[in-house]
Amino acid sequence: MSVRKLINANISNNRKKSLEGIIPKLFLLAASISIITTVGIVGTLIFDAFKFFSKVPLKEVFSTKLSPLSANPSFGILPLINATIIISLIAMCVAAPIGLTAALYLSEFATDRVRRILKPIMELLAGIPTIVYGFFAYSFVTPLLMKVIPSLEAKNAISPGIVMGIMIIPLVASLSEDAMNSVPNAMREGALALGSTRLEVAFKVIIPAAFSGIMASFVLGISRAVGETMIVAIASGSSKSFTFDITRSMQTMTAYIVEFTSGDAGSGTLGYYSLYAVGLILFAFTLLMNLFAQYITKKYREEY
Amino acid sequence: MSYDVIQKKGNAHFNTLSHKRRMRLRIILDKFAKLLFIASTLFALMVLGILIYRISTQSVGWLNLKFLKNNLSIFPEKAGIYGPIVGSLWLMTIVAPVTVVLGVATAIYLEEYSTKGRLHSFIKTNISNLAGVPSVIFGLLGLTVFGRLLKFGSSILAGGLTMSLLVLPIVIVASQEALKAVPGFLRDASYALGATKWTTIRTVVLPTALPGIMTGSILALSRAIGETAPLVVLGIPTLILRIPNGVMSDFTALPIQIYYWTLDSVLKPEYANLAAATIIVLLFMLFMMNSIAIIIRNKYKKRY
C-alpha cells in the first residue's frame, strides 16, 4: 500500500479526534490543582480558625497571656506575634546589610570569573535544609554566643535570629543583584565617565535606580523569616511569655504550631483550633508581604 | 603655547590641592568599600564552611556503616537511621510521581494550551502565591485534608501528598521554563507535517524539554527530602521501630530524626552526634541529587 493511501486511511480515523478534545481538559484539571490547593489552605484555616475565634473573646486573643495547656487555659496570641517580629528583625539586621553588600560586590565590583565561582556557592547556602541550620544554631552558635554574653539562656532569640539571617542572605543577595543588573549599563558608564569611583556609582546611581527591587528583596526576606519554622523551633524554645528580652526563650507563631502538633494535639480541643487561628494570621501576614513585594516589583518594572 | 599651559587652562578647577586630596580620599574609600563588600560576600561562604566543618567533626566516630544499617533506638550507641532512610525514600515514591505528573501537566496547560487570558494569569498568580506560603501551613492543610478528612493519618501517603503540594510550584515553574525554551520552529515543522497539537507536544516538545523538566523535578525532590515542618505538623513520630512496607504505613524520616535528636540532646549529649551524623547523610543525599540535576542540565545544554 502506498504511503499516501495509508495516511489517508489513518486521517479518517475518528478516534483520534475525540482524544484530541479531551486532552486539554485533562491538563486544565491538573492546572486547577494549584487553585484547589489555595482554596484548601484558605478554607481549612478559616474554617477551623473560626471555631477558635467564636469561642475565645477577642480581648483574650489580643492579650499577652498564652498558656494553652494549663488548667485554666488562656489564648493570648500577642507573645507569638511579638516573638515572630523580634526574631525576624534580628534576622533582617544580619541579612539586609550583608545581602545588600554582597549583591553590590557581585554586581558592581566582581569580575565575571569571580562571579561564576561565588554565585553557585551562594546558591548552595540557600539549598541547605532549615533543620540543619536549626541544629547549627542550637549546637554551635548558642554556645559560642554564651561565651560572649554570659547571661544568655540556652534557648534564646539571638541565636536563631542570626542564623535565620544567614539563611536569608542568599535570597536578599540574589534578588538585589538581579535588580542591580537590570540597571542599564549606560547609567554606570555615564557616571564612571565623569570620574566617579565605583563606590560612588554604587551608592549614587545603582542603589537609587534598583531601589524598588532591593526593597522587594527585603520584604521577601522578612516574609521568609516570618514563615521559617525549624530554626526557631529548635533554638528559640517554647516559652510563651511576652518579652522583649532577646537573651531569653520566646516562641514564634510557627514554633507554636509545630510544638502543639508534635505532642498529641487532640482534635476538637480549643488548643487544636488555636493552631489554625495562628496559622491563619501567619498565612495572611506572609501573603500580604508577598503581594507587597510583587507590587513593588511591578512598579519598578515600569521605569525602564 | 606650551603643553603645561594648556593643561593648566583646561583643568583650572581641578588642580587645587583640596581637590587632589578629596580625590585620594574617594579612591581610598572605594578600595576600602570593595574590601568590606568582599568580606560580606565571603562571610556567608565562611559560615557555610564552618557549618560543614562543625557538623563533620561532631559526627566523626558516629557515622559508619552500622549507623546506616541499624534501626532506631533510645540508646545512642545502638541507634541507626535505617528506618528513617527507608521512610524518606518511601516518601519520594509518592512525591516524585505526583509532582511530576501534576507539575508537568500544569506547565503544559499554561504554556501550550492557554497562553493568555484571565484564567492563565489567575493560575499563575496562584502558583507564585503558593510558592511563598510557609511550610507549616502546608502541614496544617495536610493534617486537615489528608490526615483527618481522608483518614490517611500519619502515613507515607499523607506525608507524601502534603510534600507534593509544597514543592509543586518548583516543578511547575521549571517545566514552564523548559517548555518555553523549545523553539517555535520545531513546533512549526511538526504542524506542517499534519500533526495535531497533542501529538506535537508528545513527540517533539516534551522530549526536547525533558532535561529541563527532569532538572526541576530533581530539585523539587531534594527540597522535599529536607523539609521538616509539614511532617511534624502531620504528627510523624520519631521512634518508630517497624520498617514501612506500604504507602499506608506509619513512618519516620531523616529530618524528623534530626529534629528530635537535636531537641533531646540536652538530655543525652550523644544525641547531638547522632543528629550530626544524620545531617551528613541527608546532605550527602542532597548533594547527589543536585549533582545529577546539574549534570543533566549541562549535558543537554546546547542541543539546538
Next chain:
Amino acid sequence: MTSQTLKRDVAKKTIYEVNSLNLWYGNTHALKDLNFAIEENEVTAIIGPSGCGKSTFIKTLNRMIEIIPEVRTTGEILYNERNIFDSGFGVEELRTKVGMVFQKPNPFPKSIFENVVYGPKIHGIRNKKKLMEIAETSLRDAALWDEVKDRLNSNAYGLSGGQQQRLCIARALAMEPEVLLMDEPTSALDPIATSKIEELVMELKKNYTIVIVTHSMQQAARISDQTAFFLMGELIEFDKTKVIFTAPRDKRTEDYITGRFG
C-alpha cells in the same frame, strides 16, 4: 482583478485556485484580494520585496498562518476543488497532502531516521520495514541518501546546513505529498548548498507541484516555470517566468526586476 490563468494544455490539473483571498493580522490588511491558480507539476516562484506578503501567502496555502491567533481570512482557496477553509476539510489532512520546507532548516533533535519517518509514524505507519523503505526512498529523492546512509541513527544536528535542509525536504517528501511549499529554502545556505537544492527542485517538479518563495530573482529566473510578483499584499503580475523577466506588463514589476527598489 480577474483570475489570471494562462493558456494551458487542458490535461494539466489546477491544484490550487485562489479566489478573492484577503487576510488580516489584527487590523493590518496583509493580503489584498488575491486571485490566481497554480498548476500541477510546475514550479511557481513568488517574488517581491520584504514585507510584500509572499511568506504570509505561502503559509496560507497549508493554513500554517493560522498558528498566529489574530489572523482572519475571507475568500477561498480551492485545493483540488475543495475549499481548504471549509469546516469539513481538516487542517491536518491538508497538511498531509501539502508539505512545507522552511527558511531556516529545522530538523527535530532526533536521529536522521527519526526525522525522516516522523510524518508517516505519527499518521499510523508503524511497520519497521515499511518505515525503512520510506526513509530510503525519501532520502534518495532528496539527494541525501548517499551522504547519510551509514549514519541514519546519528543526531540530525551533526549535519551541515545544506544537508539539514535536504533532510527537511526528505522529511516532507516522506509524506508523499502532492504539493511542496518552500519558504525561502536557500536563504540561510551557502552558494554550493543552494545550487544543490535548486537542482533538487528541478528534479522534484517531475512528480510534485512546487511553490517557492524566494528573495532572489536570479533563483526565480533559474528554476521556476511561473512567477508571481507580490507588492504590499497584492498580486501585481503572474505569468510565465520568461515573460516576467523579459517583458513584464506592469511597470512596478519592471521596476522591481531591474532593481529600482526592494
